[in-house]
Amino acid sequence: MRSIGYTVESAVADVIDNSVAANASHVEVLFSSAGPFQVAVIDDGDGMSRDEAVAAMRLAATSPTTERRPEDLGRFGLGLKTASLSQCRTLTIASRKDGDLTVLRWSLDHVIASGEWSLIELDSTEASDLLGWDQFAHESTGTLVHWGDLDQLRMSAGDEQSDFDRVAVEVREHVALVFHLFNSGDTVRKIGFKLNGGPITPIDPFLSTSLKTQQTDWEPIEIDGQRVRLKAYTLPYLNKLSAVERTKALKLGGLRETQGFYVYRGGRLVIWGTWFRVAPRSEMAKLTRVRVDIPNSLDHLWALDVKKSTAAPPPLVRRRLSELAKTMMLPSQKVQEFRGRKVNQPAKVDHMWDLRLNGDEFSYEINIDHPAVQAFTADLTDEQREQFELVLRDVETTFPFVDAHNRMSGDKVPVSADADEELLKRATESWAHVRSSGFELETFIRSLAIAEPYYQVSNFERRLREALTQ
Numbered sequence: 408m409r410s411i412g413y414t415v416e417s418a419v420a421d422v423i424d425n426s427v428a429a430n431a432s433h434v435e436v437l438f439s440s441a442g443p444f445q446v447a448v449i450d451d452g453d454g455m456s457r458d459e460a461v462a463a464m465r466l467a468a469t470s471p472t473t474e475r476r477p478e479d480l481g482r483f484g485l486g487l488k489t490a491s492l493s494q495c496r497t498l499t500i501a502s503r504k505d506g507d508l509t510v511l512r513w514s515l516d517h518v519i520a521s522g523e524w525s526l527i528e529l530d531s532t533e534a535s536d537l538l539g540w541d542q543f544a545h546e547s548t549g550t551l552v553h554w555g556d557l558d559q560l561r562m563s564a565g566d567e568q569s570d571f572d573r574v575a576v577e578v579r580e581h582v583a584l585v586f587h588l589f590n591s592g593d594t595v596r597k598i599g600f601k602l603n604g605g606p607i608t609p610i611d612p613f614l615s616t617s618l619k620t621q622q623t624d625w626e627p628i629e630i631d632g633q634r635v636r637l638k639a640y641t642l643p644y645l646n647k648l649s650a651v652e653r654t655k656a657l658k659l660g661g662l663r664e665t666q667g668f669y670v671y672r673g674g675r676l677v678i679w680g681t682w683f684r685v686a687p688r689s690e691m692a693k694l695t696r697v698r699v700d701i702p703n704s705l706d707h708l709w710a711l712d713v714k715k716s717t718a719a720p721p722p723l724v725r726r727r728l729s730e731l732a733k734t735m736m737l738p739s740q741k742v743q744e745f746r747g748r749k750v751n752q753p754a755k756v757d758h759m760w761d762l763r764l765n766g767d768e769f770s771y772e773i774n775i776d777h778p779a780v781q782a783f784t785a786d787l788t789d790e791q792r793e794q795f796e797l798v799l800r801d802v803e804t805t806f807p808f809v810d811a812h813n814r815m816s817g818d819k820v821p822v823s824a825d826a827d828e829e830l831l832k833r834a835t836e837s838w839a840h841v842r843s844s845g846f847e848l849e850t851f852i853r854s855l856a857i858a859e860p861y862y863q864v865s866n867f868e869r870r871l872r873e874a875l876t877q
């Protein structure tokens with residue numbers, strides 16, 4: 408039972424699920440490495456009576472077939488015990504309800520020594536030195552879940568204080584992600600989460616508050632009279648993001664690994680970054696993250712495991728997902744596609760590079776009609792121009808494709824375009840060079856205005872005209 412395969416993060420999250428189900432509005436996680444390692448989760452939820460607490464400590468006290476309230480994140484009646492004992496040898500719960508306090512403990516050492524499943528009941532003085540007791544004492548109703556003798560946690564994470572601190576950080580990030588909808592109260596009740604006194608800042612995998620993120624409408628799927636719904640988000644191309652936003656986007660790992668469906672059960676993220684094999688992970692779709700909301704009434708169809716960390720969509724949903732996945736990936740492809748002149752619609756923009764396709768092969772060629780190239784070559788003799796074009800061929804054929812690909816699939820981003828002022832300055836200098844070659848000022852301005860990279864400068868024509876006619 409201790410080896411179901413919880414990680415520390417997933418174990419803490421499973422304990423928090425119970426707090427959410429018990430209508431808590433505040434949940435605090437405590438990690439203490441002063442003295443023996445201890446972990447505690449405290450909530451201000453409904454709490455349990457003595458009978459309820461005894462039942463809660465039983466394995467599989469609730470059947471998976473029992474109907475649950477929509478906001479109940481429980482499933483098998485196992486989580487509290489399996490999650491806790493996957494990390495510790497001593498699990499203590501204290502709960503307060505209707506003025507009554509109950510403290511119960513499973514101690515594996517006591518179970519082994521006594522040879523029976525005997526639950527230990529403590530009074531409040533015996534429990535008062537538990538981590539979190541002071542906070543818990545302030546709640547009129549609520550529950551404290553305490554882990555002591557963290558043998559498994561120490562075995563997986565290490566014995567040093569720094570190891571324990573690292574685990575606390577991982578737990579913080581995990582809670583920040585899987586419960587992020589509760590922080591904003593998005594379709595669920597609002598809950599505040601803290602770790603060791605500090606608020607946990609939510610991690611929104613969709614960057615949904617960024618104006619640059621694209622999103623579709625909700626797409627409903629009816630199944631067994633219940634509703635599953637989907638919404639696809641396309642993250643902005645990384646170099647369109649500020650450094651802070653970029654860190655957020657990469658918080659879960661590389662984009663390629665984290666594309667796919669993000670499944671929320673009762674508002675809690677249970678599984679993410681997979682296409683459930685309805686589509687392959689691809690470089691082109693790496694900006695796509697699809698939120699899938701499922702109700703707990705469909706658990707039996709989704710084959711949710713005890714740890715709530717794997718689930719597989721039922722065939723009907725799979726079919727629909729696979730139809731939708733393709734269209735949902737399109738915006739990501741669009742965001743990333745090179746808008747080379749020769750393959751896209753007749754361009755209004757004069758690009759610097761043309762994409763040439765030849766079967767499976769492709770190449771980029773410098774567009775010699777680009778006004779900057781034209782300006783440079785205008786005064787050259789035929790021989791010089793030929794020479795120059797040979798140099799361009801060399802530049803084109805030595806383009807470091809493989810290196811660029813490797814860097815970009817490692818989520819590095821090419822430097823973004825120069826600032827407007829820089830581009831205007833460049834255009835002004837360029838005019839100083841070409842005016843003697845018989846260029847018309849207006850033609851020069853207008854041709855640059857529709858050419859890369861100048862066309863991106865706002866009010867380019869007017870500003871350049873002003874700069875040049877001063």
Ligand SMILES: Nc1ncnc2c1ncn2[C@@H]1O[C@H](COP(=O)(O)OP(=O)(O)O)[C@@H](O)[C@H]1O
Nearest residue numbers: 425426429454463481482483484485486487550
């Ligand atoms: N923090 C809590 N507040 C109130 N009740 C709790 C809490 N933790 C556990 N319980 C009770 O204990 C029961 C068993 O919890 P658990 O073992 O996690 O299984 P499940 O969540 O699948 O029901 C819950 O259904 C709930 O009634």
Ligand SMILES: [Mg+2]
Nearest residue numbers: 425481486487
């Ligand atoms: Mg539970």
